[in-house]
Amino acid sequence: MTPLIKIRSERDQMSAIERRIADYVLDNAHLLRDYSSQQLASALGISQSSVVKFSQKLGFKGYPDLKFSIGEALARDGGGDADAPIAADATGGHAALADALWREKAAAGEETRLLNPDATIDAAVDALHGAQRIFVCGFGADGIAAREFALKLAMLGKLALHETDPLPMLAHLAGAGRDDVLVLFSEQGKHAALAQLARQFQLGGGRLLSVTRHTANPLRAQADVALVVSAHSAMLHVEPLLYRAALNHLLDVLFVLLFRRDDATQARFATQVERIAHLLDP
Incomplete structure (x- = not known):
């Protein structure tokens, strides 16, 4: 390290x-x-x-x-120079630029891994595995990651409900209880509507899982389990790419650990894959 x-x-x-x-x-x-x-x-x-x-x-x-x-x-x-790995290769051809960007993404992924200790990852997996229902929400670019994660959960046979609009999600959460989990995606962790969703959900006793940057933010402080992402670059057009790469890798780790949790989960995944294959057959 x-x-x-x-x-x-x-x-x-x-x-x-x-x-x-x-x-x-x-x-x-x-x-x-x-x-x-x-x-x-x-x-x-x-x-x-x-x-x-x-x-x-x-x-x-x-x-x-x-x-x-x-x-x-x-x-x-x-x-x-924080810009050097990519900036130095900017005129060195596509291969050099691609290699530099890959190294930057790998570094962001490694730092994110180190910032999420095994105990935190295990707590997130335990909460998701034992949940009766999983509500997933995020706005803007965070909504894209939220949607993809909800789909991964559905492939494992989990009842995952995804929304990008706070009003429908607020209505769904009115009936949430102790056996449910709410996953909120917010890079900065400061969105007022997400904080309101979190408060509404926690009134029912459910577990809140946040996914934010590794910064002090209200959503992270409110969560029962807080996953964090670290991505740093002085280049404004590069930092969002590093964040998304590190975030996706973190979520993929959760997915694989959930898949490996038990035989029933693996069987449900195989069934879902088979159903999709039949649906896509010409």
Whole structure:
């Protein structure tokens, strides 16, 4: 695990001062080579010892080791320029560009995997597997991922109801109970209508599963099980591609784990595949 991924993965468990250091390091990683621990402390208005303790808490002997490790990681990823892997290959032909984009997607997928520990993934699988009904909702681009995930669940024989309009979903949730699960997709986790759906659903005692970015957001805080996606790029047209790739991989992991849960689920999937094949026969 690279130091920047480690910082992102542990940020939510850090103290307020540690989060300030973490955020500064993540936003200015390429500048750290020119910063001493005292200069970094001065920039943040904290003590030098706080910087040293932050480095040690991450498993380094001190700040110089942390700075060196971050520098090595940035060099491997393109010399410290977040745009370098793709931008450098932009004129190198289709194959070079495709390879660079693939590497960026793989990195986003790996970081997302590390940010969702096995216990969280298992909790999500347990909730989905044991649910009587699964309600799935998301708006805009999130709605596309929600629809595809609901279809995957249906292929496993789950009763999955998908909506992209909050009003019909609100009506459906009026009859939801303890044996049901609501899955809400929201990249930023701040949509007021989704928060209202979550509150309505939780009144019935059901379990709320959120899928958002790895940021502090209201929906993530409200969820019983919170899955997170990490994708970072300074290139505005690239970051959404990385997010979607990492999100799809996370959902595919859930699908495979659900499929492997028991023989009955695998049998239902085989039946669904056979039915679809017959439907598509000319």
